[in-house]
Amino acid sequence: MTKSLFEKVANDMLEASEKLVNGVEEGLAILFSSKKEPPQSAEKEEWDDESMTEEFLTQSSPLSGIAESVMGNILEGQQTPQTFLEHFHAFRYAITWSEPFVMGLIAFQVVMLLLTLWVSRKNQSLAPRVILMLLILGLVRLAERWNELGARHWRSFATQNYFDRRGIFVSIMLCAPLLFDSLIMMILFLREASQLLVEVKAAQIKRKQKVDKKRSKKDQ
Numbered sequence: 001m002t003k004s005l006f007e008k009v010a011n012d013m014l015e016a017s018e019k020l021v022n023g024v025e026e027g028l029a030i031l032f033s034s035k036k037e038p039p040q041s042a043e044k045e046e047w048d049d050e051s052m053t054e055e056f057l058t059q060s061s062p063l064s065g066i067a068e069s070v071m072g073n074i075l076e077g078q079q080t081p082q083t084f085l086e087h088f089h090a091f092r093y094a095i096t097w098s099e100p101f102v103m104g105l106i107a108f109q110v111v112m113l114l115l116t117l118w119v120s121r122k123n124q125s126l127a128p129r130v131i132l133m134l135l136i137l138g139l140v141r142l143a144e145r146w147n148e149l150g151a152r153h154w155r156s157f158a159t160q161n162y163f164d165r166r167g168i169f170v171s172i173m174l175c176a177p178l179l180f181d182s183l184i185m186m187i188l189f190l191r192e193a194s195q196l197l198v199e200v201k202a203a204q205i206k207r208k209q210k211v212d213k214k215r216s217k218k219d220q
Contacts (some may be wrong), residue, residue, distance in 0.1 A: 112178065147170045
């Protein structure tokens, strides 16, 4: 961005210098031609002065054009979000959180989170976890399709079009929470599996100790 800005300033400076050189050459040509030509009437001189004054007044300064282009690039760079926090605030202010569609989507994510915590309980069987995991994977897999349908029919359920080509809204509001739920499910599952492994190993050690005690008693 900085390189393109300096290149544009350099081009504007070259154009400005060319305009100034042309203006000086025209002025010198008019001056020398006025010396060679015989003096004309006062009306002609007055008309020439007025036309030259109007020409210089209407002609824009090349330096002002350079300043306007530079300021435009600076303001354009300042208006664009740069940091993660600025992008977050820009996304937050761009969404109408009070409309039913957005509130319904948030409620759906809350329900999915509660289901994730419920099926991930210690004494819960494996079948509900597998079903919920497959449901999450299916919803995430069809996210591109949801985005296309939303872009076509957004007027029927939303106040503005949240569905751009990159699918930012769908990725943040739909896919990211669902993937977070699946991550929670996997972490809790691995934790439970590790605890079961420890319990099984402890039971094996206790059984081995009992067998050793029985053998020692028989030997005595």
